[in-house]
Amino acid sequence: MWFTYGGRNREILEKLVARFNASQAEHHIDAVYQGDYYEGLAKLRTAIFAKAAPTFSHVVGEVIPYLARAGVLQRLDAYPGHADFDIVPELGQEKSWIGGAKQPLVALPFNRSTPIAYFNGDLLAREGVSAPSTWDELRALAKKLTRTAAPRRFGFGCPISWWFWVALVGQAGGQVVEADGKLSLGGSAGVEALRFWQTLVREDGTMRPPPGRDYNAWEQTNQDFLAGRTAMIWTSTAFLKYLEDNAPFRVVAAPLPAQRRRAVPTGGTHWVILKDAPETQKASAWAFLRFMHEDEQAIFWATNTGYMPVTRRAIRRLEREGYYAKHPNDRVAVDQLSVAQPWPWSTELFRIDREIVQPRLEAAVLSGKNAEALMAEARLEATRRE
Amino acid sequence: MRPRHPRDPFWMMLPTGTLLAVFFFYPLVFAAYTSLFRWDLLTEPEYVGLSNYRVLLESGELGHAFLTTLSFSVIVVIGSMSLGLALALALNRPGKFPAFVRGAIFSAYVVSWVSVALLWLWVLDPSAGVATTAVRALGGPSIDWLGNPDYALYTLALVTIWKIAGYSMVLFTAGLQDVPRSLIEAAALDGASGLQRFLNVTWPLLRPTTAFVATTSLILSFQVFDVVRVMTQGGPVRSTTVFVYAIYEQVFMNLRVGRASAEVVVFFVLLLGLTLLQLSTWRGKPKARA
Numbered sequence: 001m002w003f004t005y006g007g008r009n010r011e012i013l014e015k016l017v018a019r020f021n022a023s024q025a026e027h028h029i030d031a032v033y034q035g036d037y038y039e040g041l042a043k044l045r046t047a048i049f050a051k052a053a054p055t056f057s058h059v060v061g062e063v064i065p066y067l068a069r070a071g072v073l074q075r076l077d078a079y080p081g082h083a084d085f086d087i088v089p090e091l092g093q094e095k096s097w098i099g100g101a102k103q104p105l106v107a108l109p110f111n112r113s114t115p116i117a118y119f120n121g122d123l124l125a126r127e128g129v130s131a132p133s134t135w136d137e138l139r140a141l142a143k144k145l146t147r148t149a150a151p152r153r154f155g156f157g158c159p160i161s162w163w164f165w166v167a168l169v170g171q172a173g174g175q176v177v178e179a180d181g182k183l184s185l186g187g188s189a190g191v192e193a194l195r196f197w198q199t200l201v202r203e204d205g206t207m208r209p210p211p212g213r214d215y216n217a218w219e220q221t222n223q224d225f226l227a228g229r230t231a232m233i234w235t236s237t238a239f240l241k242y243l244e245d246n247a248p249f250r251v252v253a254a255p256l257p258a259q260r261r262r263a264v265p266t267g268g269t270h271w272v273i274l275k276d277a278p279e280t281q282k283a284s285a286w287a288f289l290r291f292m293h294e295d296e297q298a299i300f301w302a303t304n305t306g307y308m309p310v311t312r313r314a315i316r317r318l319e320r321e322g323y324y325a326k327h328p329n330d331r332v333a334v335d336q337l338s339v340a341q342p343w344p345w346s347t348e349l350f351r352i353d354r355e356i357v358q359p360r361l362e363a364a365v366l367s368g369k370n371a372e373a374l375m376a377e378a379r380l381e382a383t384r385r386e
Numbered sequence: 387m388r389p390r391h392p393r394d395p396f397w398m399m400l401p402t403g404t405l406l407a408v409f410f411f412y413p414l415v416f417a418a419y420t421s422l423f424r425w426d427l428l429t430e431p432e433y434v435g436l437s438n439y440r441v442l443l444e445s446g447e448l449g450h451a452f453l454t455t456l457s458f459s460v461i462v463v464i465g466s467m468s469l470g471l472a473l474a475l476a477l478n479r480p481g482k483f484p485a486f487v488r489g490a491i492f493s494a495y496v497v498s499w500v501s502v503a504l505l506w507l508w509v510l511d512p513s514a515g516v517a518t519t520a521v522r523a524l525g526g527p528s529i530d531w532l533g534n535p536d537y538a539l540y541t542l543a544l545v546t547i548w549k550i551a552g553y554s555m556v557l558f559t560a561g562l563q564d565v566p567r568s569l570i571e572a573a574a575l576d577g578a579s580g581l582q583r584f585l586n587v588t589w590p591l592l593r594p595t596t597a598f599v600a601t602t603s604l605i606l607s608f609q610v611f612d613v614v615r616v617m618t619q620g621g622p623v624r625s626t627t628v629f630v631y632a633i634y635e636q637v638f639m640n641l642r643v644g645r646a647s648a649e650v651v652v653f654f655v656l657l658l659g660l661t662l663l664q665l666s667t668w669r670g671k672p673k674a675r676a
Contacts, residue, residue: 070428208530351642362622366533
């Protein structure tokens with residue numbers, strides 16, 4: 001099995017693999033680290049081509065429709081017990097994608113997340129303020145928490161990244177792909193989302209765009225928050241335990257605010273089994289996936305990382321045992337699932353993100369280019385692409 | 387010298403020949419072939435003719451990557467050569483201390499690119515980095531070295547100059563030590579000032595070294611990847627998307643093998659041009675130092 005995260009999450013996963021290997025004698029899983037999501041995906045693709053792929057791996061949601069179309073994923077509905085997992089629909093294939101239930105089952109949820117807001121709790125208490133519930137409140141709070149004198153502090157931080165832009169588009173009332181399948185990039189909501197960032201960065205000076213791209217920018221956002229250089233940030237719920245453990249202040253998590261409505265995308269990865277692997281190894285992979293969907297493991301994973309438990313049973317048990325009452329931050333992402341927006345089942349969306357939208361998000365925020373013109377250009381390019 | 391057996395040279399060349407064939411010639415021919423297809427490794431390749439080249443040209447990606455790389459290279463070549471020459475002139479003297487300083491400067495060249503990039507990420511941190519703090523302490527503005535699209539490429543160029551200046555310094559030092567002392571002394575006796583001696587005696591004799599340093603630094607700077615991958619990932623706003631990084635992004639991030647292959651072919655032609663330039667310079671200067 002190949003996996004793609006380091007640090008704390010890696011340790012937790014390796015513990016679970018060891019637990020599985022010790023729990024029975026029939027199967028043995030070797031977990032091999034393969035770099036970050038993108039590096040892992042590049043290696044996986046190359047390995048599939050070279051017929052040296054692992055039996056199973058976890059991959060980011062946005063490439064699953066593409067891998068499914070390429071015909072390299074094993075159908076999972078052929079395996080026993082797949083219907084008994086009691087998966088949270090918004091986190092599984094069923095509702096992660098529009099029409100996901102109509103597709104053959106190829107993906108099972110593993111580390112699933114939504115973006116959430118994190119606050120320096122000590123600062124909130126000192127200033128006597130609370131988490132914002134609208135964009136206007138967020139803007140005002142960012143102003144209040146920004147300090148221009150040394151040591152400088154920004155009120156707000158967020159990676160300039162597609163995932164957070166999609167969240168803003170949803171909150172502004174739009175969607176990247178319309179119900180009829182037309183790629184609108186949110187229309188006016190897409191522009192509004194981008195303008196909101198421009199306002200915070202360029203007009204108010206209350207948000208610092210982190211240097212670097214992709215996960216480097218995410219890491220920088222975390223580091224700014226931990227070092228007290230940013231008072232509130234938006235990032236994945238995945239970092240909850242990491243931030244709580246490393247912050248020299250109390251970390252408070254809250255749902256993302258609304259503009260016209262509340263909305264968040266989901267993120268993270270799903271398990272996939274590679275079709276061409278030997279049957280005996282695929283059976284072992286399935287045994288491991290069944291093990292991972294048992295309450296014990298789903299809970300161990302979620303409560304040690306910040307990702308959401310992927311089964312409804314596990315969530316109910318945490319609720320029943322009082323875990324969420326004791327750890328309200330852990331609840332934020334789970335509660336936000338009520339406003340989670342599914343992704344389109346598209347084989348091209350990840351390229352539209354990387355090639356068309358992402359560079360324009362950066363151009364708008366960092367160079368101050370006209371958001372409306374940039375988004376019109378992006379829409380045109382996206383619709384006429386081959 | 388004649389081989390004892392006419393086949394001897396061929397089997398002696400076989401190991402190197404095989405390595406070159408497997409790791410250089412075959413991939414290159416394969417890249418040229420795949421550049422004519424739309425292909426993502428997993429689905430069937432679809433023949434598209436020269437469409438990949440057309441898309442790269444029309445989207446401006448090729449031009450952008452070329453201009454970015456060229457700007458980067460010009461700064462790096464001029465910067466590293468000037469600094470290398472200045473250091474060589476300052477440190478080309480006997481004694482343990484100059485030797486120690488030369489060693490210290492050259493050590494940066496030996497350190498891996500990734501380590502250097504990570505080190506400079508700390509130095510240039512826009513909030514707490516040494517460079518930022520120093521500029522602020524001197525009353526300067528707060529500079530976001532890597533986060534501002536107007537500065538990021540220059541910042542990477544400076545880091546590269548810092549790393550490779552030791553290399554040009556060593557070559558220039560060797561060149562300086564080849565300059566006959568008698569010529570310099572004769573010029574001094576004729577009343578030439580220090581600057582005149584440098585401009586009229588030392589500099590002309592350093593030309594072959596300069597040509598070598600210039601071409602190797604140019605090729606090295608054209609191949610830059612590690613600092614970009616670690617420090618900026620091609621951003622912000624693609625301001626540091628140099629050629630090799632653009633290829634990496636196409637194949638590993640966008641899963642476009644055909645388009646990446648087209649970029650590889652263009653890049654190969656560019657590097658071939660640079661190498662021919664180097665060879666022509668060298669063949670004209672048989673006494674130059676390698």
